[in-house]
Amino acid sequence: MASYGARSRQRRLILPNPSLTETIMRVVSGIQPTGKPHLGNYLGAIRNYVKLQDDAIAAGGECLIFIADLHAISMPHDPAELRSSTLELVATLVACGLDTNKTVLFNQAQVPAHAELQWLLNGTARMGWLNRMTQFKDKSGKNREGASIALFTYPVLQAADVLLYQATHVPVGDDQKQHLELARDIAQKFNNDFCSDAEPVFTLPEPYIPPEAARIMSLRDGLAKMSKSDPSDMSRINLSDDADTIMKKVKKAKTDAEPLPFEKAGLGGRPEALNLVSIYAAVTGESVDAVLRHYGGEGFGRFKPALGEALVEVLSPISERFNALKQDRESLDAILARGAARAREMGGGTLAAAYNALGLVRG
Ligand code: TYM
Numbered sequence: 001m002a003s004y005g006a007r008s009r010q011r012r013l014i015l016p017n018p019s020l021t022e023t024i025m026r027v028v029s030g031i032q033p034t035g036k037p038h039l040g041n042y043l044g045a046i047r048n049y050v051k052l053q054d055d056a057i058a059a060g061g062e063c064l065i066f067i068a069d070l071h072a073i074s075m076p077h078d079p080a081e082l083r084s085s086t087l088e089l090v091a092t093l094v095a096c097g098l099d100t101n102k103t104v105l106f107n108q109a110q111v112p113a114h115a116e117l118q119w120l121l122n123g124t125a126r127m128g129w130l131n132r133m134t135q136f137k138d139k140s141g142k143n144r145e146g147a148s149i150a151l152f153t154y155p156v157l158q159a160a161d162v163l164l165y166q167a168t169h170v171p172v173g174d175d176q177k178q179h180l181e182l183a184r185d186i187a188q189k190f191n192n193d194f195c196s197d198a199e200p201v202f203t204l205p206e207p208y209i210p211p212e213a214a215r216i217m218s219l220r221d222g223l224a225k226m227s228k229s230d231p232s233d234m235s236r237i238n239l240s241d242d243a244d245t246i247m248k249k250v251k252k253a254k255t256d257a258e259p260l261p262f263e264k265a266g267l268g269g270r271p272e273a274l275n276l277v278s279i280y281a282a283v284t285g286e287s288v289d290a291v292l293r294h295y296g297g298e299g300f301g302r303f304k305p306a307l308g309e310a311l312v313e314v315l316s317p318i319s320e321r322f323n324a325l326k327q328d329r330e331s332l333d334a335i336l337a338r339g340a341a342r343a344r345e346m347g348g349g350t351l352a353a354a355y356n357a358l359g360l361v362r363g
Contacts, residue, residue: 024059024060024061024168025055025056025059025060025061025062025168025169026056026061026062026063026064026165026166026167026168026169026203027049027052027053027055027056027061027062027063027064027065027167027168027169027170027171027208028063028064028065028066028161028162028165028167028169028170028205029045029049029065029066029162029170029171029172030065030066030067030068030071030108030158030161031045031046031065031067031068031089031093032067032068032069032071032072032228033067033068033069033072033082033085033086033088033089033107034072034075034077034082034085034228034229035085035228035229036228036238036239036240037089037092037228037238037239037240038226038227038228038236038237038238038239039216039226039236039237039238039239039279039311039315040173040213040215040216040225040226040227040236041173041228041239042096042239042315042318043210043212043213043216043279043282043283044172044173044174044209044210044213044214044215044216045171045172045173046092046093046096046098047096047210047213048171048208048210049063049065049093049096049098049103049171050096050097050098052169052171052208053065053098053099053102053103054102056102056169057102061168062104062346063102063103063104064103064104064105064106064165064167064343064346065093065098065103065104065105066105066106066107066108066111066161066339066343067086067089067090067106067107067108067336068108068158068161069082069086069107069108069109070108070109070114070115070157071108071154071157071158073150074148074150074151074154075139075148075151086107086336087326087329087332087333087336088322088326090105090332090335090336091322091325091326091332092239092240092318092322093105094321094325094335095239095318095319095321095322095325096239096318100335100338100339104339104342104343104346105335105336105339106336106339106340106342106343107336107340108161110336110337110340110343110344111340111343111344111347113164113344113347113348113351114157114160114161114164114347115157115160116351117160117163117164117347117350117351117354118153118156118157118159118160120160120354120355120358120360121156121159121160121163121186121190122153122156123358124186124189124190124193125153125155125156125159125182125186129182129185129186130152130153130155130156130182133154133155133178133179133182134178135154135155135175135178135179136151136152136154136155139151155179155182155183156186158176158179158182158183159179159182159183159186159187162180162183162205163183163186163187163202163203163205163350164347164350164351165343165346165347165350166202166203166350167203167205168203168205168206169205169206169208170205170206170207170208171208171209171210172207172208172209173209173210173213173214173215173216174209174214174215175215175225176207177207177209180205180206180207183205184204184205187202187203187204187205188204190202190354190357194357194358195357201350201353201354201357202350202354210282212278212281212282212287212288213278213279213282216275216278216279216282217271217272217275218230218235218236218275219234219235219236219237219249219250219252219253219254219275220232220234220235220253220254221235221254221272222254222270222271222272222273222274222275223271234249234252236249237249237250237311237315239315239318239319239322240319240322240323241315241319242316242319243312243316246308246311246312246315247305247308247309247312250276250304250305250307250308250311251304251305251308253272253276253304254272255272255273255276255300255304256270256272256273258270258273259296259297259298259299260273260277260292260295260296260297260298260299260300260303261292261296262292262293262296262297263289263292263296264288264289264292266292266296267288267292273300276300276303276304276307277291277292277295277303279307279311280303280306280307280310283307283310283311283314284310
């Protein structure tokens with residue numbers, strides 16, 4: 001039985017059926033269009049989409065990044081807002097450095113194979129596996145009976161998203177690790193149940209989680225994840241925030257009264273201080289210990305302005321590019337249409353192989 005958390009499973013990369021793909025490195029990841037993208041999304045995931053698009057090309061592979069609009073309907077939503085936030089997210093991703101000549105950028109809704117493959121995988125995924133998913137427990141809260149079925153089966157769609165393209169590398173923050181482990185378990189069970197050893201249909205995907213920014217925490221509570229759904233806008237830095245707003249949010253961030261320690265061990269039991277120092281380290285590319293060698297013994301009165309400035313330096317060019325791109329709806333639509341056409345081609349072989357392995361006749 002699958003055990004989530006303590007992982008003892010095999011880490012060998014299983015290469016896919018060579019007739020389906022000849023690629024060694026295929027990067028695939030998704031991001032939901034609900035709410036405003038924030039610093040946690042950027043440091044935990046988007047920055048690595050940009051890095052891995054180049055790594056994939058250098059390795060002769062491909063990078064596919066999609067807007068998870070099908071996932072967004074698992075929670076109550078406003079259709080008009082979903083439409084406009086999908087296009088704004090395209091503008092954000094391009095502003096962050098995704099290059100549509102290198103990356104296939106699209107939205108799930110234009111590639112029906114995601115939903116089709118989810119249905120095929122629903123036959124393999126087990127209730128017990130889904131019952132253990134912490135996101136469903138968190139998002140449904142006390143209202144389990146009132147939660148949508150889409151929220152429950154959400155991780156199976158996420159598995160379909162990556163398995164459809166034979167993903168090898170999936171850049172995500174730490175909160176998505178459990179979903180990726182589930183995707184591996186579904187792939188493994190499907191391959192075992194329906195394929196010969198020589199011709200597995202699915203590749204087992206590997207999560208790519210940045211150690212320095214795996215989980216960026218709220219600016220108001222160092223124990224809660226920075227999140228789009230936090231009702232307080234002061235809890236997060238949005239990628240569209242201007243310099244004044246960023247400085248204000250950092251200055252108001254919750255801290256304690258102690259000066260910064262000289263070593264990382266001294267941040268134990270100080271979640272807010274650890275979060276701010278980790279953000280500084282992730283943004284500047286320094287290690288936490290190097291940051292503390294510089295700022296150890298200093299109070300937050302000196303550290304916070306330095307953190308605010310480091311953030312403004314990285315985020316200002318992004319918000320400027322975003323503001324320039326977001327008005328041009330036609331170009332954003334065209335990016336999605338072009339990406340979706342390519343994604344439909346790329347997923348076709350695996351979808352057909354999955355139907356075939358299950359004994360389904362498709363005409
Ligand atoms: P989403 O839209 O919540 O977040 C997008 C990405 O940002 C990362 N992230 C964070 N990283 C560090 N610190 C944080 N505070 C933080 N908040 C968010 C997430 O880990 C994610 O990588 N289910 C996914 C979307 C999805 C997907 C997929 C991802 C759908 N299909 C297939 C990968 C592969 C989600 O809701 O991410």
